[in-house]
Amino acid sequence: MAQAIPLRKHSPLKASCHQCSLSNLCLPLAIEENDLDRLEDIVQQGRIFNRGEHIFDQSTPFRSCFAVKSGSIKTSIITEGGEEQVTGFFMPGELVGLDSMGSKTYARTAKALERTSVCEFPVDKLEELTGKLPELQHHMYHMMSQEIQNSHQLAMLLSKNTAEERIAALLLSLSSRFQRRRLSPTNFSLPMARNDIANFLGLAVETVSRVFTRFQNQGLIRARGREVELLDVEALQAVTREFSRQGC
Amino acid sequence: MAQAIPLRKHSPLKASCHQCSLSNLCLPLAIEENDLDRLEDIVQQGRIFNRGEHIFDQSTPFRSCFAVKSGSIKTSIITEGGEEQVTGFFMPGELVGLDSMGSKTYARTAKALERTSVCEFPVDKLEELTGKLPELQHHMYHMMSQEIQNSHQLAMLLSKNTAEERIAALLLSLSSRFQRRRLSPTNFSLPMARNDIANFLGLAVETVSRVFTRFQNQGLIRARGREVELLDVEALQAVTREFSRQGC
DNA sequence: CGTCCAACTTGATTCATATCAAAGCCGTAT
DNA sequence: ATACGGCTTTGATATGAATCAAGTTGGACG
Numbered sequence: 093m094a095q096a097i098p099l100r101k102h103s104p105l106k107a108s109c110h111q112c113s114l115s116n117l118c119l120p121l122a123i124e125e126n127d128l129d130r131l132e133d134i135v136q137q138g139r140i141f142n143r144g145e146h147i148f149d150q151s152t153p154f155r156s157c158f159a160v161k162s163g164s165i166k167t168s169i170i171t172e173g174g175e176e177q178v179t180g181f182f183m184p185g186e187l188v189g190l191d192s193m194g195s196k197t198y199a200r201t202a203k204a205l206e207r208t209s210v211c212e213f214p215v216d217k218l219e220e221l222t223g224k225l226p227e228l229q230h231h232m233y234h235m236m237s238q239e240i241q242n243s244h245q246l247a248m249l250l251s252k253n254t255a256e257e258r259i260a261a262l263l264l265s266l267s268s269r270f271q272r273r274r275l276s277p278t279n280f281s282l283p284m285a286r287n288d289i290a291n292f293l294g295l296a297v298e299t300v301s302r303v304f305t306r307f308q309n310q311g312l313i314r315a316r317g318r319e320v321e322l323l324d325v326e327a328l329q330a331v332t333r334e335f336s337r338q339g340c
Numbered sequence: 341m342a343q344a345i346p347l348r349k350h351s352p353l354k355a356s357c358h359q360c361s362l363s364n365l366c367l368p369l370a371i372e373e374n375d376l377d378r379l380e381d382i383v384q385q386g387r388i389f390n391r392g393e394h395i396f397d398q399s400t401p402f403r404s405c406f407a408v409k410s411g412s413i414k415t416s417i418i419t420e421g422g423e424e425q426v427t428g429f430f431m432p433g434e435l436v437g438l439d440s441m442g443s444k445t446y447a448r449t450a451k452a453l454e455r456t457s458v459c460e461f462p463v464d465k466l467e468e469l470t471g472k473l474p475e476l477q478h479h480m481y482h483m484m485s486q487e488i489q490n491s492h493q494l495a496m497l498l499s500k501n502t503a504e505e506r507i508a509a510l511l512l513s514l515s516s517r518f519q520r521r522r523l524s525p526t527n528f529s530l531p532m533a534r535n536d537i538a539n540f541l542g543l544a545v546e547t548v549s550r551v552f553t554r555f556q557n558q559g560l561i562r563a564r565g566r567e568v569e570l571l572d573v574e575a576l577q578a579v580t581r582e583f584s585r586q587g588c
Numbered sequence: 589c590g591t592c593c594a595a596c597t598t599g600a601t602t603c604a605t606a607t608c609a610a611a612g613c614c615g616t617a618t
Numbered sequence: 619a620t621a622c623g624g625c626t627t628t629g630a631t632a633t634g635a636a637t638c639a640a641g642t643t644g645g646a647c648g
Binding site for chain 1: 417499
Binding site for chain 1: 594597598
């Protein structure tokens with residue numbers, strides 16, 4: 093489904109938010125069509141990262157936020173003890189690096205889980221622009237507050253819920269995020285390893301594995317490796333109870 | 341240690357950030373002395389809330405952020421099942437409501453834990469002002485990103501740490517927050533009940549109680565009801581390991 | 589085509605913390 | 619003073635998930 097290439101005044105190296113299929117999920121959704129050019133002016137057409145490559149590293153100077161165009165990203169903290177703590181997964185249309193806004197250095201490391209392309213928003217330019225476009229500033233506040241809420245929701249999930257509830261919540265979160273992109277909400281492939289899931293959800297890998305098979309035996313899902321099919325979304329929702337989370 | 345009262349042009353109903361002893365912790369720290377007037381113009385001298393009174397309620401229209409002047413506040417979410425989930429405690433100099441920025445309604449309920457006075461920042465005015473003062477905008481981003489980081493740190497604490505580690509982390513967090521206000525970091529009174537601590541840390545009340553007595557028996561703290569004395573901060577830090585959190 | 593290594597699964601045992609149950613403490617109101 | 623109710627502590631038991639210990643699968647690569 094190739095897109096027609098319109099005549100644009102910008103250099104071909106610039107990303108074109110106008111044509112981006114993710115513009116309804118990403119920063120552009122905040123602003124008027126005619127202000128979009130100003131956003132395009134600061135966006136840098138991002139590199140492509142291969143699986144395992146770092147988009148940025150914890151403690152290095154904070155320069156940019158990144159929007160995922162395709163692929164997926166995992167963010168994590170390396171503790172003093174050298175252990176990794178996975179803090180989130182980011183899918184196309186989602187913005188990585190908000191947790192470092194206003195800081196001098198990146199608070200986390202971001203790593204491509206697969207071949208991934210991104211758009212880059214240099215923070216100095218971004219802050220300048222949000223100072224001029226109130227809607228964009230408002231949207232930044234909104235996205236950041238959402239991230240606060242999401243991580244509190246995560247904290248709740250981790251502190252009050254069983255392994256089954258956590259995993260059901262993650263599956264449903266991924267499901268709804270695929271759905272937003274008009275992909276199948278019931279049939280997708282996990283971008284991350286069991287290990288990452290376990291780490292993110294505060295569980296042992298073995299437990300994750302066991303819950304997957306338990307869900308499978310109960311007819312809630314079908315899973316072969318990273319391929320997952322949700323067979324009974326209702327039942328999964330019942331498992332998570334009050335946790336209808338929109339993002340991890 | 342009464343402060344001299346300078347002649348000011350503002351109405352006596354307005355808060356005076358210039359003289360506030362918390363100005364080095366609060367929003368004013370971001371801006372120049374001469375821009376401070378503009379912040380003062382939008383600040384509303386807050387009401388005093390009695391113990392148990394709500395500063396705002398989850399799902400009601402989001403109008404303002406609040407800075408704690410004295411006392412303390414607890415924020416929580418009420419889940420569909422009607423259960424309370426404590427999401428944070430706020431002490432003087434700290435800003436409540438950031439997690440609702442950019443949203444139409446408050447994401448949480450905020451309740452005074454004791455007699456508490458606040459300063460109120462109406463969001464419409466605040467957003468307008470941050471659009472004009474880049475340093476203030478930057479500071480808002482900074483504070484919001486800090487809150488994202490804090491809640492991820494909390495998620496980590498809840499998912500990977502034992503009851504002892506969580507409680508030690510909370511005690512040390514409170515300690516350093518008292519210290520920032522030039523109060524004793526080792527001798528203070530907890531603003532919240534054991535129940536709130538348990539809820540916040542994802543533990544049973546009984547566990548919190550047991551850990552308190554265990555710490556006491558080990559000579560780490562002395563606790564009588566809400567009065568707490570930290571006897572061995574080093575040891576407490578050792579308990580929390582890598583968790584040197586600056587805020588809950 | 590087979591070897592190797594990492595990712596994943598399965599089973600047995602242990603341990604921290606929840607849960608259930610009951611008693612003690614303290615402030616407040618009668 | 620005394621009694622009530624909420625908060626806190628203590629004890630006994632149950633349980634979900636971690637840990638330890640083998641396997642098993644599957645993809646990458648010679």
